[in-house]
Amino acid sequence: MSAVVAVSNLVVSYGMDDGEVFAVDGVDLDVVPGESVGIVGESGSGKSTLGMAIGRLLAPNARFLGGEIRVARRSILSCPAAELRQVRRDSLGFVYQNPMSALDPTLRVGRQVALAIGERAGPAEIEAVLGRVGLPDPARVAAGFAHELSGGMAQRVVIALAIARNPAVLIADEPTASLDASIQGVILDLLAALRRDTGASLILLSHDLRMVARRCERLLVMYGGRVVESGPSGRVFHHPRHPYTRALIRAAAGNEGPGGMLEPIPGVPPVLRRSSPDCAFAERCEFAQPRCRQERPAVHRVDGREVACHYATSELIRADRASAAPA
Amino acid sequence: MSPRGSPVLAGALRFDRLGLFGLVLLVVLLFLGAAGPFLPLGDPNEIGAGPRLGPPSLAFPIGNDELGRNVLPRVVEGIGVTFLLSSMAVAITAVIGTLLGMAAGYLRGFADGFIARVADVLFAFPALLFGLLASAVLGPGNISAIVVISTATLPLFIRVVRSVTLSFTEREFVLAAVVSGASTWRVLWVHLLPNVLGAAIVQLTYALSIGMLIESGLSFLGLGVQPPHASLGSLLRLGSVYLTVSPWLVLVPGLVLALAIMSVNLLGDAIRNMLEPLRGRPLT
Amino acid sequence: MNEPAPTIDMRGVGVTYRKRLLARQTEVAAVTRVDLVIGPGETLGLVGESGSGKTTLARVALGLLAPSRGTFLFEGRAFDPQVRRQGALSVVFQHPEWALNPRLRCGTSIAEPLLVQGLRGREQRRQRVRAMLAEVGLDAALVDRFPGELSGGQRQRMAIARALITQPRFVVFDEAVSALDVSVQSQVLNLIRRLQAQHGFAAMFISHDLAATRYVSQRIAVMRGGEFVEVAPARKFYDGPDHPYSRALYATIAGETGENAKELAS
Numbered sequence: 001m002s003a004v005v006a007v008s009n010l011v012v013s014y015g016m017d018d019g020e021v022f023a024v025d026g027v028d029l030d031v032v033p034g035e036s037v038g039i040v041g042e043s044g045s046g047k048s049t050l051g052m053a054i055g056r057l058l059a060p061n062a063r064f065l066g067g068e069i070r071v072a073r074r075s076i077l078s079c080p081a082a083e084l085r086q087v088r089r090d091s092l093g094f095v096y097q098n099p100m101s102a103l104d105p106t107l108r109v110g111r112q113v114a115l116a117i118g119e120r121a122g123p124a125e126i127e128a129v130l131g132r133v134g135l136p137d138p139a140r141v142a143a144g145f146a147h148e149l150s151g152g153m154a155q156r157v158v159i160a161l162a163i164a165r166n167p168a169v170l171i172a173d174e175p176t177a178s179l180d181a182s183i184q185g186v187i188l189d190l191l192a193a194l195r196r197d198t199g200a201s202l203i204l205l206s207h208d209l210r211m212v213a214r215r216c217e218r219l220l221v222m223y224g225g226r227v228v229e230s231g232p233s234g235r236v237f238h239h240p241r242h243p244y245t246r247a248l249i250r251a252a253a254g255n256e257g258p259g260g261m262l263e264p265i266p267g268v269p270p271v272l273r274r275s276s277p278d279c280a281f282a283e284r285c286e287f288a289q290p291r292c293r294q295e296r297p298a299v300h301r302v303d304g305r306e307v308a309c310h311y312a313t314s315e316l317i318r319a320d321r322a323s324a325a326p327a
Numbered sequence: 328m329s330p331r332g333s334p335v336l337a338g339a340l341r342f343d344r345l346g347l348f349g350l351v352l353l354v355v356l357l358f359l360g361a362a363g364p365f366l367p368l369g370d371p372n373e374i375g376a377g378p379r380l381g382p383p384s385l386a387f388p389i390g391n392d393e394l395g396r397n398v399l400p401r402v403v404e405g406i407g408v409t410f411l412l413s414s415m416a417v418a419i420t421a422v423i424g425t426l427l428g429m430a431a432g433y434l435r436g437f438a439d440g441f442i443a444r445v446a447d448v449l450f451a452f453p454a455l456l457f458g459l460l461a462s463a464v465l466g467p468g469n470i471s472a473i474v475v476i477s478t479a480t481l482p483l484f485i486r487v488v489r490s491v492t493l494s495f496t497e498r499e500f501v502l503a504a505v506v507s508g509a510s511t512w513r514v515l516w517v518h519l520l521p522n523v524l525g526a527a528i529v530q531l532t533y534a535l536s537i538g539m540l541i542e543s544g545l546s547f548l549g550l551g552v553q554p555p556h557a558s559l560g561s562l563l564r565l566g567s568v569y570l571t572v573s574p575w576l577v578l579v580p581g582l583v584l585a586l587a588i589m590s591v592n593l594l595g596d597a598i599r600n601m602l603e604p605l606r607g608r609p610l611t
Numbered sequence: 612m613n614e615p616a617p618t619i620d621m622r623g624v625g626v627t628y629r630k631r632l633l634a635r636q637t638e639v640a641a642v643t644r645v646d647l648v649i650g651p652g653e654t655l656g657l658v659g660e661s662g663s664g665k666t667t668l669a670r671v672a673l674g675l676l677a678p679s680r681g682t683f684l685f686e687g688r689a690f691d692p693q694v695r696r697q698g699a700l701s702v703v704f705q706h707p708e709w710a711l712n713p714r715l716r717c718g719t720s721i722a723e724p725l726l727v728q729g730l731r732g733r734e735q736r737r738q739r740v741r742a743m744l745a746e747v748g749l750d751a752a753l754v755d756r757f758p759g760e761l762s763g764g765q766r767q768r769m770a771i772a773r774a775l776i777t778q779p780r781f782v783v784f785d786e787a788v789s790a791l792d793v794s795v796q797s798q799v800l801n802l803i804r805r806l807q808a809q810h811g812f813a814a815m816f817i818s819h820d821l822a823a824t825r826y827v828s829q830r831i832a833v834m835r836g837g838e839f840v841e842v843a844p845a846r847k848f849y850d851g852p853d854h855p856y857s858r859a860l861y862a863t864i865a866g867e868t869g870e871n872a873k874e875l876a877s
Binding site for chain 1: 660661762764792793794795796797798800801819820821822823826845846849850856859860862863864865
């Protein structure tokens with residue numbers, strides 16, 4: 001099955017006042033139709049840049065320094081503007097973190113849905129789309145404005161806008177981060193149901209490793225602009241092989257048991273001024289060896305997943321099989 | 328305004344070229360205005376120094392006015408007077424406006440309501456009409472010009488200061504100060520004022536350029552600077568009669584006035600850009 | 612009967628705002644009815660979404676807002692603004708950006724509560740600032756920097772240093788770790804636990820994140836629509852709380868993972 005999203009060797013930097021900052025430093029990603037992929041990372045990891053790059057929706061000071069992005073087999077980086085717009089319209093759907101800033105405050109909801117559907121969208125089609133995202137009274141929502149909606153309802157509208165034309169790929173960037181935690185499950189269930197019904201692929205970006213592991217088949221962990229570990233989510237979450245993944249699980253509140261301690265990762269995430277010649281995590285890594293500060297790790301296949309670490313296959317990490325995160 | 332380290336230094340590095348041009352122009356004009364009397368340009372008051380309405384020549388680079396006076400030193404004097412009057416008025420606006428604006432923004436309630444209404448009333452008064460009123464009461468001249476400029480620029484300034492103060496009143500560090508027992512005075516002086524200053528300075532530069540316009544307008548009507556003193560506005564008035572015969576009497580003061588206002592506005596824009604950089608930050 | 616009075620004692624507290632919408636005046640109840648007691652040295656976690664009333668409740672606890680109904684006693688007495696000058700109260704907020712005055716050097720900001728308290732000697736204040744920075748794990752050289760030069764985690768530690776420098780008896784942490792990355796958040800959570808064990812202040816830890824809250828609190832109150840739906844020891848939030856709303860929050864941090872993910876995701 002050919003990939004609906006194919007990213008290879010992507011390198012993206014931002015031109016800032018004081019020089020370049022590399023946000024994505026060589027990323028490969030293939031997403032097949034119907035798949036759910038979760039990308040986890042903290043700020044500076046490059047996950048949002050990667051997600052937005054797929055639709056070429058980056059800030060004006062972003063520079064594509066290398067690599068290729070293909071969506072539905074069209075090259076995003078080199079296709080003409082009209083084709084790019086068409087790909088965005090028909091193949092991609094984006095769901096953002098803050099629904100209130102994703103919706104136009106001056107247009108009625110129905111009108112925004114109509115614009116998303118395109119062509120001639122009558123009230124019936126508008127209400128049908130709003131119904132698909134589980135809004136109980138689509139007619140009333142369509143007649144109203146964004147500020148009249150609660151956070152959860154507004155996010156449903158944003159999802160409605162994203163799926164209006166049944167795109168092949170849904171990209172959700174922290175879709176529940178600004179919502180009440182109690183409806184996090186409901187919104188994620190909705191995305192899963194839509195995926196099932198339309199056969200679309202879902203790319204879910206988040207800082208919440210546990211949440212992504214629950215909801216996605218495949219899990220990618222990003223650090224310093226690279227994918228440091230990727231594989232089936234259960235495997236990666238319960239038996240992480242990259243030191244960063246392990247450290248992240250031990251540091252995140254929620255994974256500890258009562259009376260347990262969080263183990264912070266010493267140091268701070270890096271700001272890359274150039275493509276990293278070595279391992280970006282080396283200075284914070286508990287297993288770091290001299291080689292880590294000299295040579296950029298290649299991606300190895302270990303235990304049914306990919307890890308970008310020199311020592312993924314070594315005794316050091318295999319010996320720690322027991323330190324899986326509690327379920 | 329976004330917070331950044333070492334505010335002055337970081338900001339200075341962002342000063343753009345237009346702003347620099349404005350600054351240089353302003354400095355040149357201010358120098359002329361201040362040093363004018365001491366430069367060997369000639370006597371601005373000497374009647375009959377040259378032919379009446381004499382055209383520009385080597386001895387009289389901008390020619391002579393209807394009384395034969397050398398126009399060059401008069402224009403230089405005009406720059407000084409225009410700037411001086413406007414600056415004094417804007418200084419008064421700055422002090423009163425900052426006090427009232429911050430009081431309105433921080434104390435809210437009755438004080439805010441009262442000050443806002445007063446500002447609205449002042450806002451409604453057309454400056455030149457007010458100028459007539461002021462001259463009727465105070466007599467035409469420098470004092471009434473200062474009063475008019477000050478009252479004309481006060482309302483907008485109060486609104487800007489009030490608005491910025493409001494935006495900072497709910498900031499976490501202000502609340503933290505209140506919780507730790509800081510007095511109202513301390514909060515206003517140590518926490519609010521330094522953060523309001525930036526926007527206030529920008530607004531003051533615009534007030535200065537408006538002030539110069541008002542001053543010129545008043546002097547043009549004969550309500551501002553009185554003869555034999557010259558301001559750019561009064562020179563415009565005296566020269567406008569002879570526009571078809573000796574256009575340089577109007578063109579030169581007019582051009583200088585335009586340059587003065589432009590330089591102040593460019594400077595204001597540059598300072599504003601320094602404080603609110605337009606480039607967004609990337610997401611990752 | 613020599614038991615010390617609870618630090619925070621609220622009975623039947625309600626807070627209503629009056630909103631003027633065009634010509635009509637509507638009353639909005641930010642807090643409907645709350646009974647809350649926090650003993651000396653205890654951390655109470657307050658969990659709820661934005662709009663649940665938790666920030667309003669925090670303001671009442673800090674004496675910034677008078678309740679419309681009910682009684683509020685601070686250390687057994689009606690709230691007297693004078694306790695502020697004693698340095699008894701402090702607060703750490705959410706946004707590291709605005710936690711400190713951007714125009715003041717960090718050292719000045721941290722020393723300010725001491726100044727307000729009346730500590731005259733400059734050298735004395737400097738000593739206390741240095742000692743506090745060491746406690747929160749920051750390099751002493753950072754006193755001369757401006758907040759804009761520090762990272763979010765560093766700024767938040769500065770805010771904590773300022774909050775604790777007067778040895779307060781009650782500290783409010785209002786979404787204090789919400790804007791921090793996971794790796795930095797864990798550092799700050801551990802810091803809060805350690806400092807509380809060391810200094811023994813009472814605290815209110817407000818968050819929408821149940822995982823962070825149960826880590827630092829002894830008791831947790833779940834707030835919704837202006838009132839508490841459940842108040843229980845933090846331990847209960849590791850096993851499973853009672854109220855349906857609490858359980859919904861709990862589900863986000865304690866669900867199934869891994870092999871079942873595919874099942875759940877499809």
